[in-house]
Amino acid sequence: MSGSAIRPTERTAARIVPANAAGIAEGARLLRAEKLVAFPTETVYGLGADASSNAAVARIYAAKGRPAFNPLIAHVATLAEASRHGVFSAAALRLAEKFWPGPLTLVLPVAATNLVCELARAGRETVALRIPAHKNALALIAAAGLPVAAPSANRSGRISPVTARHVAEDLGPDVDLILDGGACPVGVESTIIACLGETTQLLRPGGLCRALIEEALGLALPERVASHEIVAPGALASHYAPSALVRLNAERLEPGEAGLDFGGRFSQGPATLDLSPAADLDEAAANLFAFLRELDSRGPVSIAVAPIPRHGIGEAINDRLKRAAAPRS
Numbered sequence: 144m145s146g147s148a149i150r151p152t153e154r155t156a157a158r159i160v161p162a163n164a165a166g167i168a169e170g171a172r173l174l175r176a177e178k179l180v181a182f183p184t185e186t187v188y189g190l191g192a193d194a195s196s197n198a199a200v201a202r203i204y205a206a207k208g209r210p211a212f213n214p215l216i217a218h219v220a221t222l223a224e225a226s227r228h229g230v231f232s233a234a235a236l237r238l239a240e241k242f243w244p245g246p247l248t249l250v251l252p253v254a255a256t257n258l259v260c261e262l263a264r265a266g267r268e269t270v271a272l273r274i275p276a277h278k279n280a281l282a283l284i285a286a287a288g289l290p291v292a293a294p295s296a297n298r299s300g301r302i303s304p305v306t307a308r309h310v311a312e313d314l315g316p317d318v319d320l321i322l323d324g325g326a327c328p329v330g331v332e333s334t335i336i337a338c339l340g341e342t343t344q345l346l347r348p349g350g351l352c353r354a355l356i357e358e359a360l361g362l363a364l365p366e367r368v369a370s371h372e373i374v375a376p377g378a379l380a381s382h383y384a385p386s387a388l389v390r391l392n393a394e395r396l397e398p399g400e401a402g403l404d405f406g407g408r409f410s411q412g413p414a415t416l417d418l419s420p421a422a423d424l425d426e427a428a429a430n431l432f433a434f435l436r437e438l439d440s441r442g443p444v445s446i447a448v449a450p451i452p453r454h455g456i457g458e459a460i461n462d463r464l465k466r467a468a469a470p471r472s
C-alpha cells in the first residue's frame with residue numbers, strides 16, 4: 144500500500160489471513176510485539192496475546208470488555224513449558240499426560256519459575272494452563288516462543304466464535320490479525336479442572352467429558368462448591384448470550400420463534416436449524432455456536448431450544464445454553 148492515509152473501509156475491517164506458514168510467522172511476530180492475534184483452536188477461536196506481558200494482556204481485557212477479575216488461560220506447546228509455570232500434583236500430571244494436547248485446562252499453583260503475568264492470573268497465586276490440539280495453534284505458540292493468553296475471541300458475554308468470520312464480525316479492527324484455520328472441530332470451550340493441593344475439582348464442563356476424566360483419575364469429580372474462592376468461568380450467570388431471548392427444553396415452536404433443534408423434534412422449516420438430525424452430541428457441540436449466531440442474525444423474538452441429553456459433551460452444551468438463557472443484566 145502506498146502513502147500513509149488509511150481509507151475508512153480499512154479502519155473498520157479486521158485483517159484475516161490464512162493460517163499457513165507466512166500467516167503463522169506474522170502472527171508470532173505480532174505476539175512478540177505485544178499485539179493481539181486471533182487463532183483457531185480445536186475448541187473455539189482464541190484472542191491471543193503474550194501471557195508474560197501485563198501490557199499485552201491488558202489489550203485482551205480492553206478488546207473483549209472482559210472484567211479484569213476473570214483470569215485467562217495461558218496456552219503452551221509442551222508439558223515442559225507448562226511445568227515452568229504451574230506446579231503439577233500427581234493427578235494433574237496424570238491428566239496432562241493423558242489428555243494434552245486437548246480440550247482440557249488445568250488450574251495449578253504458580254511455580255517459582257512462572258512467567259504468566261499477574262494480570263492474566265487476575266492477581267491469583269494459581270495459573271490456568273492448556274496445550275491445544277490444533278496444528279495452527281501449536282505452530283503459532285511454538286513460533287512465538289511465549290505462553291499465549293487466549294480467551295474466546297468475542298466481546299465478553301456474547302456467543303463464542305468458531306470461524307474467522309465470527310471473530311471479524313465481533314472484534315473488527317480491535318484485533319491486529321486473525322489467522323483463518325477453518326471451523327473449530329470441537330465447538331465448545333475446554334473443560335477446566337483445578338488441581339490444588341489434595342483437591343481435584345471440575346470448574347467448568349467442556350470439550351473433554353467428565354466420564355473420561357473420572358476414569359483417568361479413578362474417582363468421581365465432586366461438583367463445584369459455590370463458596371469456593373475460585374470464580375466460576377464466565378462467572379456471570381448470563382454468558383454466550385444472543386440478542387434474542389432463549390427458551391430451553393422446548394417441545395415445539397411458538398409463532399415467531401426460531402428453533403434450535405436436536406434429533407428432529409421440531410417440524411422442520413426455514414425457522415429451524417437442527418444441531419444434529421442424527422442426535423449425535425459431538426456434532427451438536429460443533430454446530431452449537433454457529434447455529435445460535437445464524438438464528439440470532441434473523442432477528443427472532445426468541446430462540447426455542449429442543450431438549451439435549453446431558454451425558455458426554457452434552458453436559459457442556461447444556462451449561463452453555465443455560466447461560467445463554469439466563470436473565471441479562
Ligand code: AMP
Nearest residue numbers: 214215264269270271294374375376377
Ligand atoms: P475462558 O472464560 O474460556 O477464558 O476461561 C477462563 C476461566 O478459567 C476463568 O473464568 C476461570 O474460571 C478459569 N481460570 C483461569 N485462570 C485461572 C486462575 N489463575 N485461577 C483460577 N481459575 C482460573
Ligand code: MG
Nearest residue numbers: 294295296303
Ligand atoms: Mg469465552
